[in-house]
Amino acid sequence: MLLSLDLIEMKKIQKHFSDLKREPTQIELETLAQTWSEHCKHKTFTAKIDYTENGKREQITGLFKSFIKKVTDESKRKWLVSVFSDNAGIIGFNDKFNIAMKAETHNHPSALDPYGGANTGLGGVIRDVLGVGLGAKPFANTDVFCFAPHDFDSKKLPKGIMHPKRIFKGVRQGVRDYGNRIGIPTVNGAIIFDERYLGNPLVYCGTVGLIPKKMEHKKSNPGDLIVVLGGKTGRDGIHGATFSSIELDESTSSSAVQIGNPIEEKKMLDALLKARDLGLYTAITDCGAGGFSSAVGEMAEEIGAKVFLEKAPLKYKGLKPWEIWLSEAQERMVIAIPKENFEKLKEICDIEGTNATIIGEFTNTKKLELFYENELVGELGMEFLHQGVPQKELTAEWSREEEKEIDFNESVNLGKTIKLLLGMPNIASKETTVRGYDQEVMGGTVLKPFVGKENDGPGDAAIVRPILEDWAGAVISNGINSFYSDLDSYWMACSVIDEAIRNSIAVGTDFERIAILDNFSWGNPEKKKVLGELVRACKGCYDCAKAFDTPFISGKDSLYNEYSNENGTISIPGTLLISALGVIEDSRKKVSMPFKKEGNLIYIIGETYSEVGGSHYAKILNSDKGKVPKVRFEKAKKLYSKVSKLMKNQKTDEKIICACHDCSEGGIGVALAEMCFASGKGAELFLKKVPLGEEIKRNDLVLFSESNTRFIVEVEAGKKNEFEEAMNGTAFAEIGNICGKSLVVNGLDGNKVLQEGIDELKRAWKKTLWW
Amino acid sequence: MHKLEITVSNKKNDSTGFSTKTDIEEDLGITGIDSIGFAEVYFFETTLDKEKIKEIAEKAFTDPLIQKFTIDEEVYENYDYYVEVKLHEDVTDNVGLVAIEAVEDFLGKKIEGKIRTAKKYYFEGTISKEQIEKISKELLANEVIETFTIGEKK
Numbered sequence: 001m002l003l004s005l006d007l008i009e010m011k012k013i014q015k016h017f018s019d020l021k022r023e024p025t026q027i028e029l030e031t032l033a034q035t036w037s038e039h040c041k042h043k044t045f046t047a048k049i050d051y052t053e054n055g056k057r058e059q060i061t062g063l064f065k066s067f068i069k070k071v072t073d074e075s076k077r078k079w080l081v082s083v084f085s086d087n088a089g090i091i092g093f094n095d096k097f098n099i100a101m102k103a104e105t106h107n108h109p110s111a112l113d114p115y116g117g118a119n120t121g122l123g124g125v126i127r128d129v130l131g132v133g134l135g136a137k138p139f140a141n142t143d144v145f146c147f148a149p150h151d152f153d154s155k156k157l158p159k160g161i162m163h164p165k166r167i168f169k170g171v172r173q174g175v176r177d178y179g180n181r182i183g184i185p186t187v188n189g190a191i192i193f194d195e196r197y198l199g200n201p202l203v204y205c206g207t208v209g210l211i212p213k214k215m216e217h218k219k220s221n222p223g224d225l226i227v228v229l230g231g232k233t234g235r236d237g238i239h240g241a242t243f244s245s246i247e248l249d250e251s252t253s254s255s256a257v258q259i260g261n262p263i264e265e266k267k268m269l270d271a272l273l274k275a276r277d278l279g280l281y282t283a284i285t286d287c288g289a290g291g292f293s294s295a296v297g298e299m300a301e302e303i304g305a306k307v308f309l310e311k312a313p314l315k316y317k318g319l320k321p322w323e324i325w326l327s328e329a330q331e332r333m334v335i336a337i338p339k340e341n342f343e344k345l346k347e348i349c350d351i352e353g354t355n356a357t358i359i360g361e362f363t364n365t366k367k368l369e370l371f372y373e374n375e376l377v378g379e380l381g382m383e384f385l386h387q388g389v390p391q392k393e394l395t396a397e398w399s400r401e402e403e404k405e406i407d408f409n410e411s412v413n414l415g416k417t418i419k420l421l422l423g424m425p426n427i428a429s430k431e432t433t434v435r436g437y438d439q440e441v442m443g444g445t446v447l448k449p450f451v452g453k454e455n456d457g458p459g460d461a462a463i464v465r466p467i468l469e470d471w472a473g474a475v476i477s478n479g480i481n482s483f484y485s486d487l488d489s490y491w492m493a494c495s496v497i498d499e500a501i502r503n504s505i506a507v508g509t510d511f512e513r514i515a516i517l518d519n520f521s522w523g524n525p526e527k528k529k530v531l532g533e534l535v536r537a538c539k540g541c542y543d544c545a546k547a548f549d550t551p552f553i554s555g556k557d558s559l560y561n562e563y564s565n566e567n568g569t570i571s572i573p574g575t576l577l578i579s580a581l582g583v584i585e586d587s588r589k590k591v592s593m594p595f596k597k598e599g600n601l602i603y604i605i606g607e608t609y610s611e612v613g614g615s616h617y618a619k620i621l622n623s624d625k626g627k628v629p630k631v632r633f634e635k636a637k638k639l640y641s642k643v644s645k646l647m648k649n650q651k652t653d654e655k656i657i658c659a660c661h662d663c664s665e666g667g668i669g670v671a672l673a674e675m676c677f678a679s680g681k682g683a684e685l686f687l688k689k690v691p692l693g694e695e696i697k698r699n700d701l702v703l704f705s706e707s708n709t710r711f712i713v714e715v716e717a718g719k720k721n722e723f724e725e726a727m728n729g730t731a732f733a734e735i736g737n738i739c740g741k742s743l744v745v746n747g748l749d750g751n752k753v754l755q756e757g758i759d760e761l762k763r764a765w766k767k768t769l770w771w
Numbered sequence: 772m773h774k775l776e777i778t779v780s781n782k783k784n785d786s787t788g789f790s791t792k793t794d795i796e797e798d799l800g801i802t803g804i805d806s807i808g809f810a811e812v813y814f815f816e817t818t819l820d821k822e823k824i825k826e827i828a829e830k831a832f833t834d835p836l837i838q839k840f841t842i843d844e845e846v847y848e849n850y851d852y853y854v855e856v857k858l859h860e861d862v863t864d865n866v867g868l869v870a871i872e873a874v875e876d877f878l879g880k881k882i883e884g885k886i887r888t889a890k891k892y893y894f895e896g897t898i899s900k901e902q903i904e905k906i907s908k909e910l911l912a913n914e915v916i917e918t919f920t921i922g923e924k925k
Contacts, residue, residue, distance in 0.1 A: 112915050165798055166910065236863050257916050259858075261865040315863065329863070771797065 003033040008390050016384055027322040027370055027378040034290040034326060035297055036389040044525040044534075044559055047392035051535050054399050060535065067538040068518060068552050075551040079513065079583075082216045087286060088132040088209070089553025090216050091515045093583060094472050098213055100136040101476075101581045102128040103206030103517050105558040109237075110203040112257050114162070114170025115177075118143075119260035120237075120330055121205045122178040127286035129209035130269055131333060133216040135276040135284055136209030138269070139442055139466045141179050142188040142476050144577050145171055146202035146521075149193045149425060150769070158199070158565045167201050174260075175205070176436040181262035182269075185445055186437035187462035188476045193425045194483070199563025200572050202521050206579050208474055210466040215276070218283035220299045220336030222364040226307060227342065228287070229349065229356050230268035230332045231261065234315035237291075237328030264331040264354070271352035272333065278348075280341040287332040292359070293325050295334040300362055301386050306369045307360035309377070321372040336362055394525060398532030400488070404625040406612060410698045411621075414745065414754040418673060419764035420620050421666045421704065427616060428768035431456060446473055446587045447507055452594035456766075457678020460506040460662055461580075463587050473587035475514075477503035477580045481665075483614040485574035487628040489533040492614075493540030493576055494631040498708040500580035501550060501640065502662040506711060508590045509582035511644035516545065517579040518555035523571035525559050533574045541576075547633035548640070553581070588652040593661035594679035595738045600658060600717050602683060602736040604668065605727065606639055606710030607632075607693035610701050616665050617704035629708050632693075636709040639730045643711060646726040656723050659714035669703040669754075671712050673743055677762035682740035688748045691731040699747040703754075714738065773824050776846035776891065777832060778810040780839045785809055791892060795906055804896035808847045812855065812891050813870055817884030831877045832870075850893040852903045853922040856912040857889040864888055 005013070013032055017024045024032075038044065045064040050057070060066055072083050079092035088102035106121025122141060129138045148164035157163060162170075168191075179186040184207070236258045275281060287295045292312070296305055309324045319327070337345060342358065349356040363369075368385060370378035411417045421427060431450065439448050439462075447463040450456050461477035479499030484492035497516065504514055518541060523530040545552060561572040584590065612618045613626035643660075650656050659679075663671045668690065676683050687702050696702055715723045720734075743761060747753035779785045788807035795801050813832070815824055821842055828840050840846065845853070858864050870886040892911060894903065903921055912919040 113913050115913075116916065162913075163798070163909070169794070170913075234863055235861055258863060259865060259916075261863075261868075263869070264865075 003029065004037060005033050009036060012388065012390050016388065025378050027325055028380055030322050030326050031293050031297070031378065031380060032385065034293050035385055038559060039289050040294060041389050042557060043389065043392045044394070045557055047394045049394050049396050049531065049535060051396045051532065063535065063538045067542040068555060071542055071545040072551040072553065074546065075549055077549065077551055080551060080553065082133065083551070083553045086132050087128040088136070089515065089517065090132060090211065091553060091581065093474070094470055096213060097467065098211050098216060099208060099466070099474050099581065100129055100132045100211055101206065101208045101517060101579065102132070102554055103142065103204055103519055103577065103579045104128070104556040105519060105521055106203045106205060107200060107521065107558050107561060109257055110167070110171055110201055111199065114167045115174040116257050116259040118171040118174030118203050119178045120258050121203050122175055123260040123262065123265055123330055124286070124288050125205040125207045126182065126184065126265065127288065127333060129207045130272060131284050131286040132209070133211050134218055135215070135272055136211035137273055138184050138207045138209040139444065140208045140462070140464045140474065140476060141184050141186040142206040142478065142579065143175050143186060144190045144204040144478055144480055146192050146194065146197045146482070146575060148195050148198040152195070152198065158567065160565070161199055164198065164201070171201070171203055172433045172436060178260050178262045180438045182266045183441050185439045185441050185464070187439055187445055187449060187464060188478065189434065190478055190480055191430055191433065192480060192482065194573060196570055196572050199570050200561040202572070202575060204519055204577050208476060208581060220283035220303065220362050222303050222362050224282055224336040224338055224362045225342060225358050226296060226305060226360040226362060227335050227337050227345070227356055228312060228332055228359050229272065229335065230354055231264050231329055232313045232315045232355070233319070233324055233327045233329045233332070235319060235323055235327060236330070238323060238326050258330055260330050267352050267354040268331060268333060271349045271354050274348050275345050278344065280345050281335040281337040283336040285334055287334055289328060291325065291327045291329070292334065296360070297368060297385060299334065299336055300368060301382055304363040304365035304367045304382060305360055306363055307371065309370060309372045311357060311359045313355055313357050321370070321377050325370065394531055395528050396531035396535050397528040398536050403613065403627045406618070406623065406626045408621045408623050410700045414700060414703065415756045417620070417700070418669050418754065418756065419761065421616055421670055422673060422761060422765040423768045424616055424620065425768055427665050427670060429456065429458070429766045430769060431766070432770055444468060447590050447592060451592040452678030453680040457594050458674055460503040460593055463507060463584060463590055465587055471586045471588055473584045475504050475507060475509040475582035475584055479503065479578040480575065482573040482575040483619070484628050485533065486624065487613045489537040489574045490540040491628045491630055492574065493537040494544040495629050495708055496576055496578045497541065497544045497550070498631045498636065499662070499664055500578040501548065502709065502711070504580045504582040505640055505644050506660045506662045507592070508584050508647045509644065510584065510648055511640045514550050514580050514582040515553045516550055517581070518552055519577040519579070520557040521561055521572060521575040522557070522559050524562050530571065537574060537576055544631055544633065548637055586652065589647060589650065591647060591655065591657055591660045593659055593675055595675050595681045595683065595714050596658040596679065598681060598738050600738050601715045601720060601734050602685065602738065603713050603715055603723070603732055604690055604710060604735050605643060605713060605730060605732040607691050607707065607731045608668070608696070608702055608705055608710065609693040609707045610696045611705050611707045612701060615704065615706040617667070617700065629706050631708045639709055642727055642730055656716055656719040657713045658716055661712050663710040663712060664706060667704040667706050668712065673761045675712060676743050677758045677765065680758065681738050682742045682744070682758055683736055683738050684744045684746070685736040686746045688750065689733050689735045691733045697748065699753050702748065703745065773815045773821055773843055775813040775815065775824060775828055775832065775840060775842050776810045777828070777838055777840040778808055778846045780837055782806060782808055784837065788892070794910060799906060799909060801898065801902050801906065803898050804894060806895045808850070808893040810846050810891040810893065812889040814887045814889070816887065817882055819882065827874055827877055831873050847893040850895055851898070851924050852894045852900070853891055854903065854907045854911055854919055855889050855891045855922070856917050856919045857887065858917055862916045
């Protein structure tokens with residue numbers, strides 16, 4: 001039996017049953033282990049933490065409550081509809097509809113079978129959105145992956161681990177086959193590489209859905225039937241929830257692996273949306289980790305339920321009652337439906353070719369009662385099941401060393417350096433991966449992953465119109481950068497929040513209408529230092545999101561991302577994915593990143609600091625020194641408000657800002673190069689005009705520093721004054737113009753320091769991952 | 772039980788075979804393969820006879836313009852090795868489940884038994900058995916969920 005309970009939890013269970021004067025049954029133990037698993041109860045994020053930072057001790061009661069949800073609780077945003085209480089977060093969209101988003105990881109299954117793991121990861125998050133409120137219709141997917149380098153030496157590969165390139169290829173096929181076949185466009189994503197993801201690749205999947213107003217609440221009532229829809233139950237994925245809460249090692253078994261069936265899910269989705277619009281059911285949730293145990297357990301939390309396990313439709317005979325109850329077979333949803341509506345539901349399901357089966361009934365006993373062929377096989381009080389889990393007590397520690405000054409000399413050949421940067425896997429074109437995904441299905445994608453003259457420039461964010469009669473668009477972007485965690489996870493968290501918001505604003509999103517989702521992937525939180533970094537990151541989340549009043553609406557965590565073998569333990573770098581969901585009221589006002597017209601002016605908005613710590617420039621020089629990029633909250637807030645306001649107020653056919661791109665990995669140099677080769681136009685840049693936040697005397701630092709909160713924009717030559725007036729009060733400067741077919745950079749002393757043809761730059765950017 | 776193998780009529784159009792060959796050369800560094808023919812395999816664990824399966828294969832499982840098939844014999848005659856990759860019995864075989872549905876739709880009635888599927892790669896070229904094993908383990912099959920069998924031309 002694989003239970004993944006700790007000693008305190010086991011003792012609590014022992015006491016509970018000795019008070020009841022009986023032994024627990026296997027199904028009861030399995031139900032408790034699943035419900036109390038890290039995966040379902042987020043014990044680390046609710047734990048009491050004794051935290052010491054630079055010798056100063058403090059007590060934290062719940063990271064989630066104290067830092068993440070607190071931002072939302074204190075937020076003044078009126079468009080928050082349903083947050084942290086359901087399968088996904090919901091925000092306002094237009095006068096008739098809201099939009100919902102959820103993003104989560106599927107790391108452990110993807111390590112064992114990349115294709116099936118990524119496949120079912122996407123399937124699962126689609127069901128999450130389908131199960132929010134009374135059901136949202138999914139209309140866009142996003143995927144972010146973290147892998148070890150694709151050219152990792154296969155001779156050094158530890159036993160039992162797949163080569164990262166094989167994982168990469170499997171994952172991308174898995175996402176492609178699920179997303180395309182179910183008919184939902186995959187519009188946004190990112191891929192980052194680091195050797196420490198070797199044993200634990202990260203696979204994040206996100207889905208956005210559309211839900212009519214007033215459908216955001218659900219409530220199952222005593223007397224409602226418990227009905228399972230969709231696929232049949234088999235021995236698939238048993239122990240997924242408990243398994244994802246432990247470390248991987250060589251002996252990890254295969255029982256958690258499945259391959260998704262998107263067509264099955266599509267049929268179920270169509271049936272459910274029809275039933276939703278007829279108001280047939282009162283509550284819905286997805287069968288994810290923990291299967292029926294988790295779905296029914298959650299829906300019955302306030303009331304109680306009786307389940308007759310033999311009624312569940314099975315793939316094959318011979319399943320034990322606990323296996324039926326815990327199975328994580330894919331493509332299933334559970335609904336609560338009044339008895340009189342079942343016939344109608346059945347009719348709809350027959351038309352759509354999916355199953356609907358009654359497996360039990362909600363009661364008012366406040367108990368979970370499980371029967372198998374008329375025998376009571378399990379009986380648990382709802383209160384003990386849901387509230388009984390003991391609060392964890394953990395210790396965390398973090399200490400700061402002085403930030404180190406850089407230890408390398410200025411690169412002499414900046415042309416060579418910029419090509420090296422463009423070719424780094426994190427920056428290089430991901431076109432061969434992204435092209436496999438359907439971005440057009442459903443017909444509402446306004447701004448696609450690739451933009452520009454030859455449709456191959458890297459867009460900042462995706463805009464999708466879920467209602468084709470309305471110009472309003474949902475904007476999806478992300479921020480991820482685990483390299484900064486090595487220096488300070490606080491500034492890592494601030495940087496990725498800034499990046500997600502920056503990407504969104506760059507395409508024209510209203511700064512006042514952005515919500516974010518957090519997804520932490522971390523190592524073993526029982527190790528003091530690892531947890532200390534997590535605490536630091538959560539603090540960063542609070543400070544940054546609070547300063548911008550950008551609330552969190554949903555989130556997830558995946559911990560214990562460690563791999564052990566005879567050579568030791570590899571822990572992943574602290575990784576936080578921030579997914580941003582924004583609204584652009586008129587998607588015709590979108591701004592894309594390629595330059596538009598020769599002779600137009602190039603501006604930079606935002607200040608540049610000497611911040612190359614954790615940067616890609618430092619990486620190519622093998623340096624782990626330098627200052628990590630910070631976020632100056634007040635300045636950043638003002639800057640974003642101004643840029644966003646200007647873009648919102650400009651006319652659709654006479655734009656002042658014609659192109660906008662965010663500066664992130666690789667700094668100004670890379671951003672500018674991308675804008676050039678996406679458009680097929682060259683540019684001339686004067687480094688001495690770049691506004692600096694502190695004194696910098698080196699060209700390389702100005703060009704490749706990764707300071708946050710900066711945009712490069714193209715301004716219509718005739719609208720120079722309007723632009724400057726609108727930006728008044730923030731740091732900005734005209735730094736060059738669009739001309740020729742090369743990127744030309746004039747250094748701080750006025751001499752030409754870089755001249756590269758744009759085709760040459762594009763080639764360097766494309767060749768690395770061209771397979 | 773009967774075994775249905777389906778492949779493309781013209782090997783030049785075998786995109787799966789072609790990309791598998793590229794992956795082997797680029798990712799595993801193994802050269803010497805002349806061609807790979809890819810076949811879908813269906814194991815009919817049903818009471819249907821060979822004639823009926825032939826009819827089902829012709830009318831429901833293949834496109835006669837671009838595909839060909841054999842029942843209970845190998846779809847390629849010329850090969851040096853083949854690798855057949857099949858899901859473990861306890862892993863849900865979605866393609867197999869849909870295949871049974873297709874058969875039932877075609878016949879207009881429910882049938883007893885099940886269909887399991889496999890992927891089969893026919894290799895031609897100068898390669899060793901050790902190399903074929905490496906290719907099977909490191910590229911074609913994931914032993915956590917799949918088993919593979921290697922066949923040699925007699």
